[in-house]
Amino acid sequence: MVEWTDKERSIISDIFSHLDYEDIGPKALSRCLIVYPWTQRHFSGFGNLYNAESIIGNANVAAHGIKVLHGLDRGLKNMDNIEATYADLSTLHSEKLHVDPDNFKLLADCITIVLAAKMGQAFTAEIQGAFQKFLAVVVSALGKQYH
């Protein structure tokens, strides 16, 4: 089980209480598809992903980005049992979606960078540390049911 300090819990809860999902979700997913273009393999049905401009303007990408970001909510609500919380989603990503779990880290890095751009200097090293720890635990949980 992961140990969380009170400070970490407070930082993470604070971030999510102020999180603009409709802004950050689309930006994070589109950045991931642009910076790591091999991740586009899962979205062939999404329409035009030809270049950065079309990815950023793609409504399917935007909608999916919001959905994926909300996927973090359940981890936030169950911080002391993240592994079990994501077991079903892990199975889904493995058996149905066939997503390489290494890709979860790529998206996590993009979420971090988009959030950093939004928060500016308010995204302190301490906040970055807590947030990246949370994402890393979720990423690990999502990879747990792969075999």
Add this chain to the structure above:
Amino acid sequence: MTTLTAKDKQTVKAFWAKVSGKSEDIGAAAVARMLVVYPQTKTYFSHWQDQSPHSAAARKHGITVMMGVGDAVTKIDDLKEGLKELSELHAFTLRVDPGNFKILSHNILVVMAIMFPTDFTPDVHVSLDKFLAAVSLALAEKYR
């Protein structure tokens, strides 16, 4: 994955021209974040009296690192050759595990996002990420 296209090189040079004036602050901030968020990296700095992220030594190191990045921009057409001596330094004297290059690169990107949110577009991000990966590879060239 590490071949920089003409577009990558152009993008990196143009972005660097915009941000290089702040290179000292960028470097200091990236190193500070690295020391806090990835505390295992402090193992390379046990010789510093003050290992805190905003110490004079940490700031100086950030400045040194970013000077290296800036130098690499000018040698972008042949990083392996251009960074040969730096690679020898890292391989034989510093012996930094190359996994840490990725960590510092990530923190440089985070700082770029914070300091230049409008200029650090996804297109700039991908070219800069590729560039830092290529620099890291060139730095690891002499290791074995």
